Each structure stands twice: as C-alpha cells, then as structure tokens.
Amino acid sequence: MSTGPRDPFENALADLLIPLARAMVARGVTIGTATEALKKALVAAAEEDSDPPPNDSRVSALTGLHRKDVKRLRSEDKDVPERRSCSAAALVVGYWSTAPQYLSKDNQPRDLPRKGSDDDPGFDDLVRQSRIDMAPGTILKTLVDQRLVTKLKGGNLRLLSKAFVPTAGSAEQVAAYRATLSAHLAAATHNLIAGEAEPLHFDRAVRYSHLSAASVEELRAISADKAQQLLQDINARARQLQDKDQDSEQKGRFVAGTYILPTFPENKEG
Template identity: 55%
Template sequence: MSDTPQDPFEKALAALLAPLSRAMMARGVTYGSAAEALKRAMLQAALDQLAAEGGNGRISDSKISLMTGLHRKDVKRLRDDSAQCEVKRTVSAAAMVISYWATAPDYLDNKCCPRRLTRAADDAGPGFDDLVRQARIDMAPGTVLQALIEQGAVAEEAEGVYCLKAHTLLPAGGGAEQVAAYEATLSAHLAAATDNLLAPPEGRRHFDRAVRYSHLSEASVEHLRKMSAAKAQELLEEINAEARKLQEADEATQSDADPKRRFVLGAYILPAPLADKTPSTPEDTE
C-alpha cells in the first residue's frame, strides 16, 4: 500500500464530473465520446501551458504525449483535426445583437425601451441590419435575425417590423444553441475557478463567491430565489450597458493591433432539496 496521500483534487474531480455525467447520460453521450472530448481538452491544456512557458517552434507530439499520457497517434490525429463549431458562433452573435438592441441609444425609444426595427433604416433611426454591423458581427444580418426569431428573442409584429421580446438569449431546451450557451457559461466559470485554484499564495484571484444555506423551508427558498433573480438581472443589465459603452469607446481609440481582453460576469441560483450535511451558515469563497 502506498503511503503517498491522495491529492484532494482527485476526490473533487468525481464531484465536478457528476453533473456533467448526468447531462451526458441524458443526451446519450457514451464513455467513448467523453474520453475523446477529454483527450482534446488535455491536448489543448498542454499546448496552452507550453505556450505560456515560452515554447518556441513546433512542439513535438512526443512531448505532449509525455505530459498528458495520451498516445502519440492520438496527439497527431487531434492536432490535425481543425473542425469548427458554427452553432457556438451564431449564439455569440445573437447574444451580442440583443445586448446592443437593449442598451444602445440609437435603438431605444423615448422611454428607453428597445424600439421596433425594420431591416433597413427608416425615419425612426437605423434598422436591424445596421444593428448587426454596429455590433461588429461578421455574419449575414438575415442569419442572425432568423436565429433570434427561432429562439423566441425576436418577433415579427407586422410585415418587416421586428420587436425585441427578451433582453437575454435563452435558447430552446435541449437544442444545439442551448448546448452552446451551456458550454460558454460553464467554461467561463470553471476557468475562473481553476485560475484561482492554481494561483500562487500571493497571486491575484478572480472574484468567485457563493452564499449557501441548507436548512430553509420551501417558501423561504422561493422568496430567496425571486429576490436573487431580480437583483442578479438588474446587475447584469447594468454591467451590460456599461460594457457596451466602454467597448464602443475602446474601438474608437484603439487600433486593430492593440490587444483585446475578455470580460465575463455570470450569476446562478440553485434552489435544491437538502442533499448533504452542509452547516446552516453562509459561506463565501474566493
């Protein structure tokens, strides 16, 4: 028997994979498909790590195999595979268009509500096609509009007149668009948490906190859910409007060669039955 203590991350890994495994089983994803996805992820992690360490020139398949435990033939096969995900691109474009439509002054009425748009500019101001260009979306406006209509975020009120029905893109359950949104949301949060886990003791950490209570009645949980949802939505809309203004200002002053940075703010609420022995005390972790 080995005297080497088990890395606590190994135990945490099973808990982290539990909800993913539940989603996999519901979607009919087998272990073989999951193993293939893990191979791709470990390959990319190795490439990113070596790049961050200042690796120059082409990194050999053998070195990546040694770092990850992947077979060299798998490394070569995966490095040669350059498949792209068009659905993810469409979801990102649709979300950005909604953001601009809900916050940009040119697309708001005198009550600061998103105004109805025609495809082309009219007496009221710029149209939907102008909106797509202003949001810097490299896709055909008709494609973006159709995606928004299919997801219920936009409706055609009269012939050629469109209105914004939701300030947030909520893809239809189980569809490819929802899977892309699921990926984008969870990957960003997990990346932030992983950066914090790997940060040196005095290193900078991302803001990542949660409040947890475990001995509440159903009525109390529902009260907290409604309160949290309202406050989180208010914060997200406020940050969304500010981020759009800052991005427009940055685009006016920065050159194409200037580095671009990403900002993500998310929120989640989990009302659930008691499933463990977590003490009835608030916790926040950073």
C-alpha cells in the first residue's frame, strides 16, 4: 500500500465525471455500459502513450484490466460512422458559408442545384471540394434531417444556418458532444501531463461569481456574439488554407472551440 500523498487528480476525478454521469442518467446508460466504455478508453490510452506499441500483457499491467478483456477490446471494430457524418456535415456547412463560388453578391450562401456545372457548381461539387470522403447523398440526408438544408420547389437546396447545431437528442448531437468534449479534454489533459520541455495548448476561461441574473445574461450575450464572430473568422481562414493545401499530402488537424456556462443557483432556505 502506498504511504505517499494522495494524487489530487483522484479527488478531481469525481467532479470531472459528474457532467458525464448526468448525461448517462438522462439517456438511460447503466454502469455496465459505462464500465465497458472505460475499459476501451484505458486500452486506447495505454496504446497511445506507449512506444513501441505494447503487447496485451503490458496493456493489462498498465491498466489493471484482465488480459482477456484487453485482447477482446483490441480486436473490436473502432469505426464510428455517426461521428464521421457529423464532422463531414459541419465541414460542408462551413465551406458553403465561406467559399466565394458558393456565395451570392451579398456574401450569403447561394441556393445550389444537386448537380452543378463548370460555371454553376452544385451540392455534389461542394461536398467534393470540402475534401470529404463520404457520399454527397449521405451528407445531404444529414443536413436535411437536422433542418439545416431545405429542398426548394424548383429542386435547389438552400442552407438555413451558417452553423451546424444538431437538433436536441439526435445521433448527430451525440456525435458533436463527443467530438467537442473529447477535443477539449485532449488539450487539457496534454497540459496536465506534459513534460517541462513540451509546449502547452491554449486553454483559458473567465470565471466570476456573485452576479445578478441580469449581469449573467449580459455577459452571456456578449460572449455568444464575440465567440460566434471568432469562430466564423477562423472558419473562413481555415477554408482558405485548406484550399491552398489541397494538392499537398499534409495530414495536420486543427480544432478551436468556445463554451459559455451561465448558471443561476437556486436559493434554498433552511
């Protein structure tokens, strides 16, 4: 038994898991499913942080999992089509709302035919130019299902929103939840365990308490406006850079996100 000081991360773990636990309870996810997910995550972490790749016995020693569990989990299919569909749809929306060939004279997304021409690119051209390895029909179905695109009487397609915000409770929302939180956690975790010589990711937040409801709402509105503009500017520049790098073999990835958490604790008497 260890006699040293307790790692403060152990005390933080429960608080970190509470938001996930709330989502689990709300969606009827039981401890059995959560345990299986944690096992998969531990195996993935052991594989990622070991060089050369560890064998099953080494993964078992690092994680405390039984070697039979390790072998089973490492052989499972890791494809995640819902996540791919969500990311692809978001990229198409971003490209449609920023690429000059898909904008009108007043810089609004044009209505697009499904099949375009050299002078008038269509939706299928948009998907290809977004560099997405998925069928245009699959992406279109996702966008229509999420009420982000509507089909007009003449057959053209109209973009209804410049932001991909999935409908509540949908598989696409789960995929977005997964992608957004996993990216933020990855950045924060790197900063937590990075060596002295490793550069840290940008990860900042502003926190204030003892505010009135009116003050919280004012800060929420200001933050939402500025965050939306920032993301739109980054999206436009990222699309330009992706076009410039289109013929290269570069595989670099970039994620930037924001979050706003206004809270109004209930006053409990007694």
